[in-house]
Amino acid sequence: xxxxxxxxxxxxxxxxxxxxxxxxxxxxxxxxxxxxxxxxxxxxxxxxxxxxxxxxxxxxxxxxxxxxxxxxxxxxxxxxxx
Amino acid sequence: xxxxxxxxxxxxxxxxxxxxxxxxxxxxxxxxxxxxxxxxxxxxxxxxxxxxxxxxxxxxxxxxxxxxxxxxxxxxxxxxxxxxxxxxxxxxxxxxxxxxxxxxxxxxxxxxxxxxxxxxxxxxxxxxxxxxxxxxxxxxxxxxxxxxxxxxxxxxxxxxxxxxxxxxxxxxxxxxxxxxxxxxxxxxxxxxxxxxxxxxxxxxxxxxxxxxxxxxxxxxxxxxxxxxxxxxxxxxxxxxxxxxxxxxxxxxxxxxxxxxxxxxxxxxxxxxxxxxxxxxxxxxxxxxxxxxxxxxxxxxxxxxxxxxxxxxxxxxxxxxxxxxxxxxxxxxxxxxxxxxxxxxxxxxxxxxxxxxxxxxxxxxxxxxxxxxxxxxxxxxxxxxxxxxxxxxxxxxxxxxxxxxxxxxxxxxxxxxxxxxxxxxxxxxxxxxxxxxxxxxxxx
Numbered sequence: 001x002x003x004x005x006x007x008x009x010x011x012x013x014x015x016x017x018x019x020x021x022x023x024x025x026x027x028x029x030x031x032x033x034x035x036x037x038x039x040x041x042x043x044x045x046x047x048x049x050x051x052x053x054x055x056x057x058x059x060x061x062x063x064x065x066x067x068x069x070x071x072x073x074x075x076x077x078x079x080x081x082x
Numbered sequence: 083x084x085x086x087x088x089x090x091x092x093x094x095x096x097x098x099x100x101x102x103x104x105x106x107x108x109x110x111x112x113x114x115x116x117x118x119x120x121x122x123x124x125x126x127x128x129x130x131x132x133x134x135x136x137x138x139x140x141x142x143x144x145x146x147x148x149x150x151x152x153x154x155x156x157x158x159x160x161x162x163x164x165x166x167x168x169x170x171x172x173x174x175x176x177x178x179x180x181x182x183x184x185x186x187x188x189x190x191x192x193x194x195x196x197x198x199x200x201x202x203x204x205x206x207x208x209x210x211x212x213x214x215x216x217x218x219x220x221x222x223x224x225x226x227x228x229x230x231x232x233x234x235x236x237x238x239x240x241x242x243x244x245x246x247x248x249x250x251x252x253x254x255x256x257x258x259x260x261x262x263x264x265x266x267x268x269x270x271x272x273x274x275x276x277x278x279x280x281x282x283x284x285x286x287x288x289x290x291x292x293x294x295x296x297x298x299x300x301x302x303x304x305x306x307x308x309x310x311x312x313x314x315x316x317x318x319x320x321x322x323x324x325x326x327x328x329x330x331x332x333x334x335x336x337x338x339x340x341x342x343x344x345x346x347x348x349x350x351x352x353x354x355x356x357x358x359x360x361x362x363x364x365x366x367x368x369x370x371x372x373x374x375x376x377x378x379x380x381x382x383x384x385x386x387x388x389x390x391x392x393x394x395x396x397x398x399x400x401x402x403x404x405x406x407x408x409x410x411x412x413x414x415x416x417x418x419x420x421x422x423x424x425x426x427x428x429x430x431x432x433x434x435x436x437x438x439x440x441x442x443x444x445x446x447x448x449x450x451x452x453x454x455x456x457x458x459x460x461x462x463x464x465x466x467x468x469x470x471x472x473x474x475x476x477x478x479x480x481x482x483x484x485x486x487x488x489x490x491x492x493x494x495x496x497x498x499x500x501x502x503x504x505x506x507x508x509x510x511x512x513x514x515x516x517x518x519x520x521x522x523x524x525x
Contacts, residue, residue: 005101005102005103007100007101007102014106018108019106019107019108020106020107020108020109020110020112020113021104021105021106021107021113022104022105022107022113022116022117022120023102023103023104023105023120024103024104024120024248025120025121025323025324025325025326025329026247026248026323026324026421027102027103027104028102028324028326029100029102030324031178031324031326031327033176033177033178033179034176034177034483034484034485036177036179036183036184036187036188036483037187039187039188039482039483040187041187041188041189041190042188042189042476042480042482042483043482048476052189052193055469055472056192056196059196059465059466059469062465062512063462063465065512066458066461066462066465069461070454070458070461073454074451074454
């Protein structure tokens, strides 16, 4: 078992020779990934779009409710919520 | 030693030789083991860091109030947490980018900014609770928190500033291994293993039925086991480590092992809480629990629990602060990698340092509203988690983005079930916030 610098192609071919190469991901050649910036926004069906709008409304209402309750607890409105 | 063998002449023009550093082994089994070990890290760290200071408090409180009755919920959360994080593994490896960047690019500015602001807010509040726990544990150990808390913050900043992902990962994996001390703590409490095993496998309801306290504790257990920052952290960590498509199965194994460890450790924390209750102590906080346990298990055990409480907070802090810094860097388009030195990723390291420093500083302010912050963290995380998972689910069904790594129908069935349950719990929480007297109090 020895650590060495080697050609990426040789590393792939070594398996045929009953030798395998372990390469740390940070030492490996960069791998081609999907180009996300070229994809742009996701195409959504109308139902998904409506669901996300409902989710947005739900989250806004819930956040306001949470902040109201927290401020009540802190006594910001001159009273302590039960 | 340099291997200079080049491909055959015909191929040389097509594929340029790329030099990589690797270790040659002569056994396939050893190759698999070593490959797993080099991939191993992000899954373990995200899962063990999930058992942070808040988790220590929640699980030990659950044990102190309800004995071993809620162990089955922890077991139920094993597949939940694994399936959610496994999706993050595929997304991170396929795109090589973080979660915040994905939401920003695929769902537009509004959701991108909303997710970022929400993550930064909940993360910051959670960080405050981590330092509050360090403060509490240090005080119980007789160490002045005004010295101990800033020192912890400095140590937390230093472990990331080495300019080496590997160095940071090794340090944090070592801290994760220390978490295994919870097994020793639990067994030293001499629990009734038969009863614990029965309550883990067979769901049971504590005496008193469903009360407001029990409902909140169950939501807190779910919220502490499946947290939004985990999605952001593991995906960015995988992107930073540059995991490859061939690493998917090992990254899954890493995540599964981490999930098993975190759930078992959570059970051990419940057993510790249960032991203090059996000896007649009422639960107030984990540091007090350590002191109570010290009265019958000895001062060494007291010290060990306090050290583990600090370790949990340190692990939680580094993971949560990094998830904030990575997310901010991704959205702003700044360089954001632990592989980069400070001079090349200033914004990334400054966000990390500011998160840690501000949270540590807030804890040291006398009469800071810590209880209110803890309440805010639990409620906000509970409300926001289902939406974070919905985005994850939509991204995982994005064939343009993931191709063969997109969800299969069975993945979707499992994930929608998880989302419905989480939404149900979120609605219960919402109802409780809107109408606090909805559930009967007491148990």
